[in-house]
Amino acid sequence: MTTGVRRGQWQTAADVLARVSRQPGITRAAVARELRLSTGSATEITARLRDVHLLTEAPAPSQGRGRPTTVLRAHPQGPVALALDLRQGSWRSAVVSLDGSFLDQQSKRHRSRRPQVVLGNLQRVVKDTQQQYGERLQVVGLAAPGTIRDNRLMQAPTLDWAELDLETITDLPLLAGNDATLSGVAEARTGAAAGAGTALHLIVEVGIGGTLLIDGVPAQGASGAGGEYGHVPFGDRSRPCPCGARGCWDLEIDGRALARHLKEPAPKDPYGYTEAVLQRTDRAAARAVARVVAALAAGIAGLVNAHDPDVVTLGGLAIPLRAAAESTFEQAYLAGLMNFHRASPPPVLPAAHQPDGPLRGAAALALDYLTAEPFIAGWADRP
CATH class of the missing domain: 3.30.420.40 (ATPase, nucleotide binding domain)
Structure with a gap:
């Protein structure tokens, strides 16, 4: 691995991963152009990310003459996030890889809207995902229909909920946000805005x-x-x-x-x-x-x-x-x-992201966490 690498040395790698998460299917050549990297630097950085199980590469479709390039994808042994979308009548979930791909999607209606029951169901989703993905699951993003402050649902008038600690659903880092806000994030990232x-x-x-x-x-x-x-x-x-x-x-x-x-x-x-x-x-x-x-x-x-x-x-x-x-x-x-x-x-x-805007926004929050330099440095320094 790369134990001892200083965090500052992962900044450009973080920029590369951010491009991959926001532009699924992006090629190494396109990343190099957008970040103004030389071909050699792009090759070196993607190799380092491949070595620490963050990225993998596949041949890009042929574009005729010219030097072949590769499509950058999430490593099959790399970190993943769990995105959750809590709605008035139901909830949805998806496991999200570093290239923004949605895996193992679920959707279920609430049998009871009592907060203890609903949050308990989300807690089980997190635990089931941890059992399936092990230490690859590193963060949870959550969209919820109410006012959220510091991972607390302060007020959700349409659910008649108030003052709930959302961190009870997981011991992993939780990034919670209002569903409409996160839907807007999804539109601004890759949608109509x-x-x-x-x-x-x-x-x-x-x-x-x-x-x-x-x-x-x-x-x-x-x-x-x-x-x-x-x-x-x-x-x-x-x-x-x-x-x-x-x-x-x-x-x-x-x-x-x-x-x-x-x-x-x-x-x-x-x-x-x-x-x-x-x-x-x-x-x-x-x-x-x-x-x-x-x-x-x-x-x-x-x-x-x-x-x-x-x-x-x-x-x-x-x-x-x-x-x-x-x-x-x-x-x-x-x-x-x-x-x-x-x-x-x-x-x-x-x-553009109908009807899964809030879920994609929750995924975007989680991917921002996974593609930030501190996380990358910590992931690379694992035993």
């Missing part, structure tokens, strides 16, 4: 959440709770929200709002209720959907005025809601913009 300097990502499921990303990095706020757009008071100030505030935007753009407009009982499953209403063809349903879409578009315009993004990406139920009343969306969006935005409004695009 890739390359944008400033991007706004919003996702509608039960309520709405999102994140503002600057050069691919989410604006987390002073305590890590940034992006709670669903609790901006864009709604009726007389209406209380489960979060404790009044007039939250959350209450205007999901199944709860649709039920109010249709004068039907509040749904136990707002997500499923929204899907059902979108399948209806009666006029009452169409009017209810139009009102919700108008509230969604007007709020997006307000956030565009506040943040001035290059692009807005939408995930979750925001995509079919908009599609069901496209003209209503466009009218409300343009009407809510300041004059100088209207000539060239930021495009509002569907998210």
